[in-house]
Amino acid sequence: MLHHSVLKSDVEDALNVFICHGILGSGQNWRGFARKLQEIRSLNIVLMDLRCHGRSPAKIPPHTVDACSRDLFKLSGAVGAPDIVIGHSFGGKVALASLRYLNPQQVWVLDSPPGPLSDKPEDRHEVSRVISALNSIPLPLKKRQDLKDLLVSFGFSEMIGNWMTTNLKRTEDGFVWKFDLMGVERLIKDYFKQDLWSLIETKQESEIHLVRAQNSDRWSQSILERLKKQSATKIHTLPNSGHWVHVDNPNGLLDIFDRFLVRSV
Incomplete structure (x- = not known):
């Protein structure tokens, strides 16, 4: 089962929310924002x-994305079915794909285009370039700063x-990856x-709610035009934000959630 932590509400009938991080992220990355989200809604x-x-x-x-969404279904057996599934970037597609196995009231897709994306070198997003760089880094490292210095030297x-x-993570021999590269x-x-x-x-x-960051590089003109033609999904634009929506404009994102997040009965 997936490693997880549950931020419990004091309210008995609080809604259950799953938050899915992006590639190379972790649940811990979203803890600060999750606490702020609990200030505007009673949520587990x-x-x-x-x-x-x-x-x-x-x-x-x-x-695969589908395997990740099936992992959410298995997790729901231990922590309860989610009323809301929120996913950022890679996690946004996981949240969408979870509709094959779960039946939440809402799914929120944060700055994650729903269709195929180019993996050509000239079109690759920053995270893809980071993954390529990680393959060239010799492990173990003596200290965390060594990794930062290497990545900065790569541009x-x-x-x-x-x-x-x-x-x-620290081992007897030095620092190695927490993730399976x-x-x-x-x-x-x-x-x-x-x-x-x-x-x-x-x-x-x-x-379904889709949040597009105003300054994100993930959205081509053709994707934006296609979004305009559909009526099944609610589209929101987060101003003054790049791809890292919960870091670049957390208050703006909280405002969108405050206005549109489903409320408990």
């Missing part, structure tokens, strides 16, 4: 490490360097291939 929030990430086991292949920002140091590579390749437009464009029993 489940923060999990998706397969091949954090303290969750790599599990048996195939490592990545200090923010990316600091973020990736949270993915290291080979498994993560398979997950991101499947993420790029997945076409979930049918779930966005067809009326579902669950209410």
Whole structure:
């Protein structure tokens, strides 16, 4: 079963929420935002490490978006079925795909286009470039700072360097990855291939909300035009934010949730 933590509400009839992190992330990345979300709603929030990430086991292949969504179904047997599933980036497609196995009241997709994405070198997003760089880093490392220095020397920002140091764990020989890098590579390749437009464009029993970050590089003009033509999904634009929505504009994201997140009866 996925490693997880539950942030319990004091309210008896609080709704259950699953939050799915992005690639190379972990449930811990969303703890601060989850606490703020609990200030505006009575929610039990489940923060999990998706397969091949954090303290969750790599599990048996195939490592795919669909396999991750089936992991959510198995997790629901232990913590209760979710009323709301929220997913960011890679986790956004996992949240959408979970509609095949779960029946939440709402699904929230945060800055994650529903269709296939190009994996050509010239089109690759920053996380894909990070994964390629990680394959060239010799492990174990003597200290966390060594990883940051290497990534910055490769041309990545200090923010990316600091973020990736949270993915290291100490062993007797030095620092190594918390995640299964080979498994993560398979997950991101499947993420790029997945076409979930049918779930966005067809009326579902669950209410679907898609949040696009205003300054994100994930959205081509053709994707935006296609979104305009559909009426089954509610589309929101988060201003003053790049891809890292809960970091770039957490208050703006909270405002969207405050206005549209389903309320307990």
